Amino acid sequence: MCGIMQIRFTKMQGAGNDFVVLDETQARLGLSAAQYRYLANRHFGVGADQILTVRPAPSEGVDFEYVIHNADGGEVEQCGNGARCFARYVHDKGLTDKSVIRVQTLSGVIAPEIHGNGRVTVDMGAPQLDPVKVPFSTEGLQAETLGSAQKWPLTLDTPVQPATVWIAPVSMGNPHAVQLVDDVNAAALEVHGPLIESHTRFPQRVNAGFMQIVNRGEVNLRVYERGAGETLACGTGACAAVVAGIGWGLLDQRVDVHTRGGLLTIEWAGAAQDRVRMTGPAEFVFEGQIDIPDTL
Numbered sequence: 001m002c003g004i005m006q007i008r009f010t011k012m013q014g015a016g017n018d019f020v021v022l023d024e025t026q027a028r029l030g031l032s033a034a035q036y037r038y039l040a041n042r043h044f045g046v047g048a049d050q051i052l053t054v055r056p057a058p059s060e061g062v063d064f065e066y067v068i069h070n071a072d073g074g075e076v077e078q079c080g081n082g083a084r085c086f087a088r089y090v091h092d093k094g095l096t097d098k099s100v101i102r103v104q105t106l107s108g109v110i111a112p113e114i115h116g117n118g119r120v121t122v123d124m125g126a127p128q129l130d131p132v133k134v135p136f137s138t139e140g141l142q143a144e145t146l147g148s149a150q151k152w153p154l155t156l157d158t159p160v161q162p163a164t165v166w167i168a169p170v171s172m173g174n175p176h177a178v179q180l181v182d183d184v185n186a187a188a189l190e191v192h193g194p195l196i197e198s199h200t201r202f203p204q205r206v207n208a209g210f211m212q213i214v215n216r217g218e219v220n221l222r223v224y225e226r227g228a229g230e231t232l233a234c235g236t237g238a239c240a241a242v243v244a245g246i247g248w249g250l251l252d253q254r255v256d257v258h259t260r261g262g263l264l265t266i267e268w269a270g271a272a273q274d275r276v277r278m279t280g281p282a283e284f285v286f287e288g289q290i291d292i293p294d295t296l
């Protein structure tokens, strides 16, 4: 017989990238991919780009485990805007009194720091610039060099005729393909975003970033996210875009990233081992309880 599960949740957002936060510090909910999809659904569920789950520390040296599911129900390695919301959640809910929290994710440990004004800075770790490890297949491709980094051609089977875009593959724990555009508002995100997301050269699919350089300390960015579509902001996307822009010699070490949902500030010293720091907002929206079918 079909029953229901009652689930308590908190809705949060960071620069308009919105989340359902679930607390599994006391007990696991054991949700299926379809149940995560249901929660994220904007018509039948709560509505969110990602579902963030708080779990107890899995090992010594970390404070919590941070589990991330995209709106499509798939579990992913990293989420930058979510990391800031996660930190505010565990802090403001009294799950920790630390202001610097060490958090285990699928792709390693990150360290969010909560400031007095409610903003959060996250040490996101070092970027991965080796295409093979993003992972991105370069077989048979010829890269172009710009600054100290490379751009790779990616051919897209658009409905009209094949188009080639030039991208930097960057991993921030999760995979990104960053390209330069003249104007983010005129970028072909709706058509190219889904084609890049599921391009066969990215075997784990990819988040597609479209970056317009305003000056050496400022960019405009839109991201078509893997498993979620275009979001109002993508924290790891902002980190990856700034890393690519610095590598190409176009940006300084501290960059304001304007997204459709707000401002993120990214800092990176420019060497492969240097860690990327991201600062931005993290806000509570509302709390509630939802009934979801237990047979999904």
Ligand SMILES: N[C@@H](CCC[C@H](N)C(=O)O)C(=O)O
Pocket: 017, 049, 050, 070, 076, 077, 078, 079, 080, 081, 082, 174, 175, 207, 225, 226, 227, 228, 231, 233, 234, 235, 236, 237
């Ligand atoms: N919104 C995120 C990224 C979430 C995961 C991403 N869609 C993926 O599949 O890798 C962020 O703020 O970083």
